[in-house]
Amino acid sequence: MADATSAQRVFVSIADQLRSDIAQGLYADGEPLPSEDELAARFQVASRTINRAVELLKSDGHVVGRRGSGVYVQTPLAIRHEPYSEPAVPHRAAGAWAAGEPPAFDIDRVALTSDPPPADIASALGLATEQAALTWVARYSVHQRPVKLTRTFVPVALLPKTSAARADASPRRLTMLLADLGLTAVHAVMQTRGRSPSSEDCDLLGIPVGRFVLDSRLTACDEQNRVLAVEQTVMDTAAFVVAHSVDLREAR
Template identity: 30%
Template sequence: MADGSSGGHAPYLQVAAQIRSRIAKGTWSPGDRLPSRGELGSEFGVGENVIRRAQELLISQGLLEGRAGSGTYVRAPLQRRTLQRTPAVDYSGLAPAGFTGTWEADSTAKVAAPPEIAARLAVEPGDLCVRTVYEFLAARQPVMLATSWEPMAITGGTVVVLPEGGPLAGHGIVARMAHLGITVARVVERPRPVHVDRDQGHLLGIATGSQATLIERTHYDTGGRPLETADVLIPADRWDITYDIALPTAGT
């Protein structure tokens, strides 16, 4: 193996040590793209699966990042962001308060609601919904993911059926529902810790199994009817979630 080896250790640990050493020496700098797995495998005398395991280890340690469709890069120092959850925050859209990046969205109509989503929307399993998948981008890289579901019984056949299409594209659920004469009265959030799966990790450039917070968020109208529900996936190494809760003052 080039650059020496760490005898007695698994091959992927040896490869990871050599990549780590090159980063420390400045051979590869933040932002540099690593050679392909095939090229690295030939250089180190191992198979591509060994290179993959070494890269996944270094991704989990924050030294590398994977970019979907592009390759593996030396990670620049992470900029932590804050997701504000306060009474003053506008909950009408999926983008976090103060988020200055962009997002990409892909909506699909007439998707059958799976049982867990149907329960959250108070509809029957299999009822038709619009599903919208979001990728939130900073410096052109995904930093947060979300999937939103809306019953077509509410928006079907209207100009606001697609959250990111039509005359109110991107205006958020409050404005879109107001167009239909529906008032969004409240939102409920249920955060819980999760580990990202392989597809999520690939999109976010982090290792499979990395820690994240999943917020199950549902909007309701004045009568308590669910209008939309979403799963918002927030990588733990990139975001601080801040809840600012006002307390009643004495005598109130």
């Protein structure tokens, strides 16, 4: 057991050193990382150990692999995420963005489907296995890098058949979408947790399987406490920090 722990500390320590090198500008953004053989020679370890260290860097967003080309340094973003913020307009507080401060996310993919939602979403909506939900999907990018997905699920049975919004895939704030559908939410609960990405998350965000995502879910209810919608936001953990404002005067 001690040998295994020692071996693990070696590749973790190498990953820590490479992160430090990147932070200090030894390897610039977009620059290829030295080959596994070169790094193995530098750290006096086997190539497999370097491979494991580089996989850690891929998982936390410090490098990105390009098939047939190698591994390249990627400066992690630091997008500020605050619950209930307008999804199309990022927070503009100082330090909110590490890579410049764009006026808004770029929405580069939208879709509208009508299918049974994933089991956990169906349970939150009170749907049976085969019951469908209308699902609005949007992908948000920064500097042409996908960083966030939103999926909004509304039970088909709740929707007026004449609602024009049933065919409108435009992403918009949940309260606005529900109003367009003729539904009124009066309260909501938000929960955020880390999880492994689904295969669809990996494909749409372009992230490795080993990187966790932040899954933030806003469950909206009406006056009768009936669940009207679940808005799921999936964020690349290599791009976001979760921020909360705290008034320290309240603690006095």
